[in-house]
Amino acid sequence: MNIVVLVKQVPDSGAERNLTSDDNTVDRGSANNVINEMDEYAIEEALKIKEAHGGEVTILTMGPDRATESIRKALSMGPDAAVHVVDDALAGSCAVATSKVLAAALGTLNADLILCGAESTDGRVQVLPHMLAERLGVAALTGARKLTVDGASLTAERQTEEGYEVVSAATPAVVSVWDTINEPRYPSFKGIMAAKKKPVRTLSLADLGVSADEVGFAGATSAVVEHSKRPPRSAGTKITDEGTAGTQLVEYLVTEKFV
Amino acid sequence: MRLSEDHRAFRDTVRRFVDTEINPHVDAWEAAGRAPLHTIFGKAAAVGLLGLEYDPAYGGEGADHSFQLVAAEEYGRIHAAGVGMALGVQAMMATPSLHRYGSDELKRRYLAPAVAGAAVTAIAVTEPDTGSDVARLRTRAVRDGDDWVITGRKVYITNGAQADWVCLLARTSDEGGHRGMSQIVVPTGTPGFSVGRTFGKLGNRCSDTAELILDGVRVPVANTIGAEGRGFQQQMEQFVVERMFAAYTTAGQCAYALERTRAFVRDRTVFGRPLAERQYVAFRLAELQAAVDLLRSHNLATCEALMAGEDVTRMATVAKLTAGRLVREVADWCLQFHGGTGYLEETWTARFLRDTRITSIGAGADEVMLQVLARLDGLP
Ligand SMILES: Cc1cc2nc3c(=O)[nH]c(=O)nc-3n(C[C@H](O)[C@H](O)[C@H](O)COP(=O)(O)OP(=O)(O)OC[C@H]3O[C@@H](n4cnc5c(N)ncnc54)[C@H](O)[C@@H]3O)c2cc1C
Numbered sequence: 131m132n133i134v135v136l137v138k139q140v141p142d143s144g145a146e147r148n149l150t151s152d153d154n155t156v157d158r159g160s161a162n163n164v165i166n167e168m169d170e171y172a173i174e175e176a177l178k179i180k181e182a183h184g185g186e187v188t189i190l191t192m193g194p195d196r197a198t199e200s201i202r203k204a205l206s207m208g209p210d211a212a213v214h215v216v217d218d219a220l221a222g223s224c225a226v227a228t229s230k231v232l233a234a235a236l237g238t239l240n241a242d243l244i245l246c247g248a249e250s251t252d253g254r255v256q257v258l259p260h261m262l263a264e265r266l267g268v269a270a271l272t273g274a275r276k277l278t279v280d281g282a283s284l285t286a287e288r289q290t291e292e293g294y295e296v297v298s299a300a301t302p303a304v305v306s307v308w309d310t311i312n313e314p315r316y317p318s319f320k321g322i323m324a325a326k327k328k329p330v331r332t333l334s335l336a337d338l339g340v341s342a343d344e345v346g347f348a349g350a351t352s353a354v355v356e357h358s359k360r361p362p363r364s365a366g367t368k369i370t371d372e373g374t375a376g377t378q379l380v381e382y383l384v385t386e387k388f389v
Numbered sequence: 390m391r392l393s394e395d396h397r398a399f400r401d402t403v404r405r406f407v408d409t410e411i412n413p414h415v416d417a418w419e420a421a422g423r424a425p426l427h428t429i430f431g432k433a434a435a436v437g438l439l440g441l442e443y444d445p446a447y448g449g450e451g452a453d454h455s456f457q458l459v460a461a462e463e464y465g466r467i468h469a470a471g472v473g474m475a476l477g478v479q480a481m482m483a484t485p486s487l488h489r490y491g492s493d494e495l496k497r498r499y500l501a502p503a504v505a506g507a508a509v510t511a512i513a514v515t516e517p518d519t520g521s522d523v524a525r526l527r528t529r530a531v532r533d534g535d536d537w538v539i540t541g542r543k544v545y546i547t548n549g550a551q552a553d554w555v556c557l558l559a560r561t562s563d564e565g566g567h568r569g570m571s572q573i574v575v576p577t578g579t580p581g582f583s584v585g586r587t588f589g590k591l592g593n594r595c596s597d598t599a600e601l602i603l604d605g606v607r608v609p610v611a612n613t614i615g616a617e618g619r620g621f622q623q624q625m626e627q628f629v630v631e632r633m634f635a636a637y638t639t640a641g642q643c644a645y646a647l648e649r650t651r652a653f654v655r656d657r658t659v660f661g662r663p664l665a666e667r668q669y670v671a672f673r674l675a676e677l678q679a680a681v682d683l684l685r686s687h688n689l690a691t692c693e694a695l696m697a698g699e700d701v702t703r704m705a706t707v708a709k710l711t712a713g714r715l716v717r718e719v720a721d722w723c724l725q726f727h728g729g730t731g732y733l734e735e736t737w738t739a740r741f742l743r744d745t746r747i748t749s750i751g752a753g754a755d756e757v758m759l760q761v762l763a764r765l766d767g768l769p
């Protein structure tokens with residue numbers, strides 16, 4: 131099975147993150163950039179499928195030069211090769227434009243299965259897998275907490291707030307995963323060294339036949355108009371128990387409409 | 390020496406290993422007085438931690454020594470030093486001589502499974518009557534045809550109760566002193582070999598420290614590592630690597646302890662302001678961090694010299710001496726600034742203080758380091 135895993139480089143969600151003041155995009159310069167956490171689960175799932183059924187795993191990343199670090203890191207977990215779409219005109223791309231570029235890149239890759247994280251920790255819009263499937267004209271099995279491959283048939287347990295749904299589709303398809311699906315491996319020393327020798331192909335917008343005005347700030351269908359820091363947390367209400375704390379807590383839950 | 394992008398990626402891996410495979414379990418292992426070494430080593434081997442510098446022909450990674458430094462520094466973040474010690478024994482204390490001087494046959498049989506994490510190893514030098522003065526050891530191997538017949542007693546042997554084989558230093562002739570000793574691989578399942586007591590200790594409680602009894606243990610002479618009669622010299626070389634491991638890990642331990650203590654003093658309010666705003670506290674922590682920085686620079690220099698093939702006896706001795714003393718200070722001050730909570734068993738500072746005290750004793754006591762240095766400086 132030919133599997134492509136979408137990997138995005140994001141600022142570390144464990145550290146302080148900012149937007150830049152001039153164009154309201156994520157400040158990637160000052161942040162510690164890492165692989166989007168959910169994508170690690172997608173990579174793990176791809177590697178498990180490859181181990182069980184054979185095939186190849188390719189990483190696909192759209193991002194600036196700096197994203198090479200994350201591509202190497204992804205490759206050190208075990209995938210075979212990577213494709214990096216990099217072009218200055220891509221800065222500021224919205225989800226719609228991103229899906230256009232990724233779909234164009236996928237057009238060159240002949241994937242049976244496209245795996246990705248259910249969301250990225252920076253944008254958190256959760257729409258990319260659906261948009262991509264729509265553009266490619268294939269099924270979207272999104273938010274998987276379990277994936278079973280049987281020949282050309284895919285069955286996923288789709289995580290919902292109440293439980294899960296069982297959905298299935300034939301390949302090719304897009305499957306997005308949550309962090310409940312597996313436990314991602316971390317690279318071994320051998321994996322780190324091997325990653326340096328794995329092929330990484332770079333593609334520009336021209337290579338993909340996408341024009342610059344369809345993407346980036348120029349082609350954005352949405353824009354961040356302004357931003358401000360989340361206000362510091364207020365002190366909150368402290369209830370000291372003088373016999374009525376239980377009642378007070380229940381009253382609080384009721385006024386806040388938690389119950 | 391500057392570390393590269395590869396080192397950074399590898400450091401991430403070791404940190405993930407420590408955070409996911411080790412730290413969640415150490416409290417249970419401490420309480421049990423033993424860590425399941427075969428399980429831990431299997432996982433360590435899977436990421437390449439047990440044969441970093443070793444020949445790929447025996448399952449090693451073929452990396453240079455600097456990756457060993459990175460791994461050892463990261464072991465400093467293990468929440469019970471006994472586990473780091475066990476990993477260090479396996480990779481940097483019990484196997485370096487075998488890798489360097491052992492025959493191909495011996496390496497296939499004993500080094501390869503150690504690198505793969507299938508065999509647990511130990512280094513058996515110390516005896517009830519002699520520790521610092523290695524030249525006085527009495528365990529004796531007498532030749533009988535193609536075999537050694539070994540009799541003696543070893544004490545305080547780390548990993549001793551779980552080891553599958555030990556790198557034993559024994560007397561193989563009557564020459565006395567530094568001559569006439571050999572390093573021999575002794576499988577612990579051999580008849581006549583038994584584990585005596587496992588010692589209760591101040592710290593490193595999850596590390597099994599055992600007494601080994603050899604009563605007419607018969608192993609092939611082919612199990613001798615390197616040249617017969619060169620055991621003392623080979624062991625002294627192995628001790629150099631062991632001391633470097635101690636210095637690397639200690640730098641990691643100190644840096645981590647100070648990082649945790651800085652977080653604590655920022656948070657803890659005393660007399661209406663954060664403890665960190667007291668100049669005494671901030672300066673003391675800064676002084677200690679500066680000393681740790683110096684140790685780390687010295688470690689990197691030692692690592693670089695070793696990689697260049699230089700004799701690093703002096704540098705490794707300075708590193709080990711400095712490390713042992715520094716971590717005692719760091720452990721004490723970290724506990725002190727935590728106040729009463731620092732003294733509680735549930736706070737990391739208590740175990741840290743207990744665990745790190747060994748550094749000034751094991752792998753040669755501070756005074757032995759001083760003796761080595763004084764002699765190198767031309768004093769008697
Ligand atoms: C937890 C633990 C794990 C250990 N693991 C191992 C292991 O895996 N394998 C192994 O072989 N050994 C191991 N040891 C033994 C350790 O290496 C020895 O304890 C150490 O070398 C000191 O030897 P000793 O205990 O015989 O002390 P002694 O040699 O009796 O020395 C006692 C003290 O005398 C002082 N001293 C010694 N020499 C001099 C000198 N020349 N001048 C001035 N003062 C001096 C020092 O302060 C020293 O601490 C371990 C010990 C412990 C506690």
